[in-house]
Amino acid sequence: MRTILIPTDFSKNALHALQYAQELFKCKRACFYLLHAFADEVYGAYKTTPEDELEKLEIKKRREVEKKLNDLVEGVIGQPPNPLHTFETIASFDNLVDGVNDFVKDRNIDMVIMGTKGETSDHKTTFGSYTIEVFKYVQCPVLAVPEDFEYQQPKTILFPTDYMLPYKRRELKLLGDLAGDFKSEVHCLYITDFDVLSARQEDNQRFLKDALQRAYLFFETTGVKNRAEAIMDYIEEKEVSMLVMVNSRHSFFEDMLYRSTVDLLGLKVKVPFLVMQNLHR
Missing domain, CATH: 3.40.50.620 (HUPs)
Structure with a gap:
């Protein structure tokens, strides 16, 4: 339950x-x-x-x-x-x-x-x-x-990640269950100018694949620009119905959100936003 x-x-x-x-x-x-x-x-x-x-x-x-x-x-x-x-x-x-x-x-x-x-x-x-x-x-x-979001099943989920964080299995299971229940696509978006993953990144990506077996996984890469803009562009292009990010100290998530306001970074998320914590529970 x-x-x-x-x-x-x-x-x-x-x-x-x-x-x-x-x-x-x-x-x-x-x-x-x-x-x-x-x-x-x-x-x-x-x-x-x-x-x-x-x-x-x-x-x-x-x-x-x-x-x-x-x-x-x-x-x-x-x-x-x-x-x-x-x-x-x-x-x-x-x-x-x-x-x-x-x-x-x-x-x-x-x-x-x-x-x-x-x-x-x-x-x-x-x-x-x-x-x-x-x-x-x-x-x-x-x-x-968001206050203006009308309910729709989360058929397309965007998960921006740099594959640097060691994911927590309980949090990924929650995402995997949601994606499995709704037969969702999960788009893992890596914002980078480099094509090759390090050994650490490859390990974390394999862990992601293992934990999200019930989802339809897509691994995407886009060049570096304003990261918030890249996310918003992807949400609009792919008609994303849920955004998922991992919160960790000194992470991209923290850099993006914890300035003075979200508006300063142009982030106007109009879809449900799931923030997973990088903590053992």
Whole structure:
């Protein structure tokens, strides 16, 4: 059974991500955990709430959040409900990133699925700041769903890679299962001016082939230019329906995402974006 964590701020975009998750795993047994982290709502924007009022505010806010979460579940279970799906709710007195990361570790969650924007996000970037923080620090695959993306099966998946990272088998199994379930093509895109792989790169590519046996694998190479532009061009050319990247310190992913904003690099991803973590779990 898949265990899926859906952080929600009760925005339209968060609801859209939940509905996408339900469709993605429509034919699979899955438990969806709906989590709302509310510590910031208790402490106030500038941590100005008097200390003697915190406990009362926490109790009051927790009751409000629990009711909202229960109402949310009632609204999405469907009529008739999908017998393969179960739902649990979590009101977390924590900030978003810590609340999500602690729950991921405690329940050994397979994937976090969330919207790219939240209630307080502006419309200048594809990814809200909270989404990028979750990408960076949560030790679990994170799938971000753009607010305007209408669900479609991930038939064509783009996986940019330089074959330098030793992939983690659990994360690749998740990708392999998704690709196998939907009979997807996985396009491994290497952005380079060199035609020959090193021995290390060849080993990692073989591992990739072994782990993704259920997918239709394609290995592509394109010349070096602005890497974000190369990815966006490939998404448009091949009508890609999901982008997958591996997050690791000092990786291409980190260089591309963790400048001041995504917009500075021209990255406006309009398809679901799965970020896999290069960590043992």
